Amino acid sequence: MCLGIPMRVLHDDEWFAECEAGGVRRIVSLALVGPQVSGTWLLVQQRTAREVLNSSQAEQLALALAGIDAALRGEQDLDAYFPGLPPARTVP
């Protein structure tokens, strides 16, 4: 269902970059987004960078995906994974 993963560029050239997320490194195609400098955050799907993210967007997405993982582990209170939204269980 079109899950994109935020990854940070470690090393780049014109067409590919070595990217990292959560300790996992992958070679990612830059064909869509063009050359990017080290430290840039990318939204990656199927080993292709699909969008350039700012650090805030990358952090929000990483946290939200961690929220899905937390739900899979059975956690009930997920508000901390979705900051900026009103608490899910206390809004009248």
Add this chain to the structure above:
Amino acid sequence: MNTLAVRADAVGLRAADGSTVHLRFADSRRRCECAYLVGSTPGHAVERVTTTRALCRHAQRRAATLALSAAGAGGDVAAVEDRAARTREWLREHAVSLLLSWPALSGDCPEVALPRALLASDADVTLEHGPIRAILEETVLGMPASAFLALDREGLGDWMGAGGTATARRFRRASALRDARVPVRGLPQMDRWTASDARQLARMMATAPMFSLSPRWRGRCAEVGAISRQKERPLVGAWLADHGAGCGVRLLARLVELALAASSRALPLSERVWRLPGDSALAVVETARGPLLHWTRLQDGRVHDYRVVAPTEWNFQPGGVLARALATLPRQGAFLPAARRWMHALDPCEDCTLEVGDA
């Protein structure tokens, strides 16, 4: 044949010699997980869906908004007019598949101009006007979009034979492949779905835990995507008549939709919603890869249950079109290249790998 079970982390398919082929998705557990929405207010659930499904966020937002509103969310969710954004999302997926992924699979250089132009376009535009249309016609089609759509069998053959663009040359190579041919058993377009169909889909989504990974239409597998929408179009029929229902026609259908968008004909951005008993509702929104289904049930103004069927699941399940293709491929020699061509032609929404096991 093709009766292996679906698990959350892999789909077992049967190859022609009876051996097992496991199709593993990179993020399948996350893909089908909706528990993170339970307990949310409807408005909050829309934001959570949109945040986590960043690549198809406009279609996801639309489906979630429709379903939650119909289930009784009232003013807690606000409908947003987003047809332009959904169109861009749709066209970008086709452009990435045809002009970046396909060249990579074929050993060609990526054709970055159109995908990058679509990515950069935030304006309320479609392909109909301006530079994006020019890129499509000059670098991809090599002719006006309306002329491309009007090609007959001979014209299509001439277009490929002349090889005026890299895309035309790739289609020429695809037309010469002798890969599996799998007739299109398309999912009926949603305007033909009945209230009974909606109730049946909703019941299965609500009660059958694996239905989200192996959806059926009236008990049978069905193919989704551009080929399902465009199979009656004359240009698609011209390909089918000369080259059969292999990978190539699935790719051609996507190119047809890019050309349609550039020739004043709107994409079929269909959507429907059914209010169902017990504060529940089913919404379906058409996307590049096929229909996206959201079902939800509210209780005391909050999400009590939520299920999603992503378009990818229709094609990538036992008995689905990929399984039918793999079941005809000889395991010797070119099995994996042919299988990868089929996977690309069917365009899964996330990274997946094939693992070939023993008979």
